[in-house]
Amino acid sequence: MASNIPTDLRYTRSHEWVRKNADGTVTIGVTDHAQHALGDVVFVETPQAGRVLAAGEACAVVESVKAASDVYAPVAGTVVAANGVLADAPERVNSDPYGDGWLWCLAPGEDAAATALLAPAEYETLVAGGG
């Protein structure tokens, strides 16, 4: 099944996406490929606003009918908001992974720019290779 990989985002090897917002914050979620692999999402736990995250830190949990999966911070920074809609509508992660199904919003730390993220074409190669 072909995955939707928007060209205006950056990606991680652990299947998160990162969107740079105009105000300097970044929004983070899981990719279409990830939601499809997880199956129906039934519970999402997001990090609290104010929490300081290191790059690669496990900070959210997406539980599907199949299993619980950690979601990792793609870049270091401070959480500024989490998607409260998911508490009552976790299925948004399946139906709109790049929109209503976003997980949290982060103010990147000073060293965040150094973190290597994947370009859309690189992520597409990763997914095509079975990653």
Added chain:
Amino acid sequence: MVSTTPLFERHEARGACFVDFHGWRMPLHYGSQIEEHHAVRRAAGAFDVSHMGILDVQGPGSTALLRRLLANDVARLGEPGRALYACMLNDAGGIIDDLIAFRRAADGYRLVVNAGSAAKDLAWIQRQCPATGVELRTRSDLAMIAVQGPQARARTAALLAPGEAAKMLALPGFGAAAIDIGNQAAFVARTGYTGEDGVEIMLPGAAAGPLWDALIDAGVLPCGLGARDTLRLEAGMNLYGNDMDESTTPLESGLGWTVALGDGREFVGRAALEAQRAAGVARKLIGVMLDDRGVLRSHQRLRTAAGDGETTSGGFSPTLNRSIGLARVPVAAAGAVDVDIRGKTLRAHLVSPPFVRLGRAVTAP
């Protein structure tokens, strides 16, 4: 080496997401496991369960053999065309497998066993089998389709010739009969693993495809093993290998009702069960409902006022919109419990299964 069922190409064509289950490549879901679950609770769903083991036991010694091998008593079946649920035990009373035994003739039975246990079951039965008087035959030539849900029997009957449809609709619970489906001889049972009404149809592999297609055309939704698991969990039915195995007895697994001790019949495991009962059964299998937000999974630690226990199955209940599970706990445990989920302590409470029966939430006592 992975096996596939005669319906594999059809599952592939529908875009199924597959899972390897005890050496079989089986559909996990066809898009949304939750939609499939609801279809079975509200209308009708079809499951390819051709991976299950089918073993015919025939001959003048078959009744005596099964009365010795099964903790439930096939002599209770009376006339051909009836079935019962039973555990097959080892000498220590541990459960080798759970199965359904159908009486098909005065001296003929059919056992339907778990896919993951089929080879082990056959070896065990062969070891116990007398030299003459019993013939064992594995029926890997047969496919099996479970049609489940409040509309399951009506939608299946609509595909049959009138006389055959009447025969199918007249089956009582745990009744079974030889019924022709499209000129093919099939064996149809009013059994299932979902807590809903329905039938399970065993028929030659080559005939399974046309029946599957006709069921879908009749509005029956194809369902995968994912929905099968959440449906059986809501129905409070054990999954072999999760909720019970060779290290647990029926008395510790909520299955005391399937053990026929009354008549003094000698069966494998009887002495161990009697000794366990005399000493006092220490553990029980019971339902768990999560009160906090989260999802129960198997092997999570439960803390009860009577001591620690462990979840044996867990998941999300689409009907109740909350997480439920089964757990093995000290026999005195009841009421509120704490459960360790991924490093956090969440609140839950113990209930008597089932959670859902015939489409409705069952209020726990």
